[in-house]
Amino acid sequence: xxxxxxxxxALGIESTAHTFGVSVAxxxxxxxxxxxxxxxxxxxxxxxxxxxAQHHASVVAEVLEExxxxxxxxxxxxxxxxxxxxxxxxxxxxTGATVARTIAKYRSLPLIPIHHAIGHIEIAARTSKLEDPxxxxxxxxxxxxxxxxxxxxxxxxxxxxxxxxxxxxxFAREIGxxxxxxxxxxxxxxxxxxxxxxPYIQKGxxxxxxxxxxxxxxxxxxxxxxxxxxSIQEVAFxxxxxxxxxTLSHTEKKEVLLVGGVAANRRLREMLAKMSEEHGASFSSAxxxxxxxxxxxxxxxxxxxxxxxxxxxxxxxxxxxxxxxxDVPIPWR
Numbered sequence: 414x415x416x417x418x419x420x421x422x423a424l425g426i427e428s429t430a431h432t433f434g435v436s437v438a439x440x441x442x443x444x445x446x447x448x449x450x451x452x453x454x455x456x457x458x459x460x461x462x463x464x465x466a467q468h469h470a471s472v473v474a475e476v477l478e479e480x481x482x483x484x485x486x487x488x489x490x491x492x493x494x495x496x497x498x499x500x501x502x503x504x505x506x507x508t509g510a511t512v513a514r515t516i517a518k519y520r521s522l523p524l525i526p527i528h529h530a531i532g533h534i535e536i537a538a539r540t541s542k543l544e545d546p547x548x549x550x551x552x553x554x555x556x557x558x559x560x561x562x563x564x565x566x567x568x569x570x571x572x573x574x575x576x577x578x579x580x581x582x583x584f585a586r587e588i589g590x591x592x593x594x595x596x597x598x599x600x601x602x603x604x605x606x607x608x609x610x611x612p613y614i615q616k617g618x619x620x621x622x623x624x625x626x627x628x629x630x631x632x633x634x635x636x637x638x639x640x641x642x643x644s645i646q647e648v649a650f651x652x653x654x655x656x657x658x659x660t661l662s663h664t665e666k667k668e669v670l671l672v673g674g675v676a677a678n679r680r681l682r683e684m685l686a687k688m689s690e691e692h693g694a695s696f697s698s699a700x701x702x703x704x705x706x707x708x709x710x711x712x713x714x715x716x717x718x719x720x721x722x723x724x725x726x727x728x729x730x731x732x733x734x735x736x737x738x739x740d741v742p743i744p745w746r
C-alpha cells in the first residue's frame with residue numbers, strides 16, 4: 414500500500430541531567446539532526462543541578478542552530494515541539510521546558526510532554542525493530558525491568574536504592590575518575606584478573622546496589638582497582654540479569670531490549686544476550702549513538718505522541734522531576 418501520510422517533523426528537547434540536546438525527527442525519514450552539549454562536573458564531583466542548568470542555558474542558541482540546520486539548509490517546517498518533562502533534575506528540566514514552551518508558543522505549535530525513559534525505549538525500539546520486548550532500562554536515573562501491558566509500561570522489577578548508573582558513577586568519583594564513570598569502570602574492568610568478594614543483593618525481581626558500593630569502597634586500598642571494577646560489574650550485572658531472567662520467564666516475552674546510558678557496556682550486553690538466547694528470545698540493545706541522553710529520543714517519541722493526539726497546554730506544562738514510567742498512558746502502542 415502506498416504511504417500517503419503527510420510527513421511530520423518534530424523538534425525534541427532533552428535536558429534531564431548533564432545533557433542538553435535538540436533534535437529534529439521526521440515521520441518518514443527518521444532522525445534528521447541530533448545536536449547536544451554535555452555539562453562536565455569538577456573531577457571527583459557529581460552533577461550540581463543549578464550548575465548543569467546554567468550550562469544548558471548557555472548552550473541553547475548554538476545547539477538549536479545546529480539542530481535546525483540540515484545539509485547547510487535551515488529546517489523551516491516544524492509540526493510539534495516535544496520536551497523531556499521528567500523524571501530528572503528540576504533546574505535542568507525547567508531549562509529545557511522553558512525553551513520548548515517559548516518555541517511552541519512563538520510558532521503556535523502543539524507542545525508535547527515526553528517521559529525521558531519512554532524516549533530511551535522508543536528510539537531503541539525503532540533502531541532495533543523489536544515490537545513487544547521486555548525492556549531493561551539502566552542509566553544514572555533509572556534501573557528497572559519493564560514490559561508494555563494494558564496501555565502502560567508496567568514495572569516488574571527495579572532498584573530499591575541507587576541505580577546501576579549511580580553505582581558506577583559514585584565508585585568512579587571515589588577513585589578520582591570524572592563523571593560519567595561507567596566507560597572508565599568498564600575499561601578498568603577489562604584488566605581485572607581476580608574476583609573480589611562483594612555483596613550480591615537481589616530480592617525477587619528487585620536489585621539493591623548501595624551495599625555493594627559501600628563494600629567496594631572499603632576495598633580500595635586493599636585490592637587492585639582493576640579487580641574491584643571487574644568485580645563490581647560482575648556482581649551488579651549478575652543481579653540484574655537474574656532479575657531479568659525471572660521476569661522474562663514470567664512474562665513469556667520473546668524479545669529483550671537493553672536501553673539507557675549503561676546499555677553501552679559490552680559486558681552487560683553479553684550477559685543479557687546469553688540469557689535471552691537460553692530462553693529463545695531475541696536480544697537487542699540501544700545503539701551507541703542513542704544509548705545516552707540525546708534530543709533524538711525526545712524528537713522521535715514526539716512524533717509517536719503527536720500522531721496519537723498527545724499534547725499539553727502551555728500553562729499546564731510544569732516539569733515532573735519524579736515522574737514514574739508506569740504513570741504514563743501510551744496511546745500509540
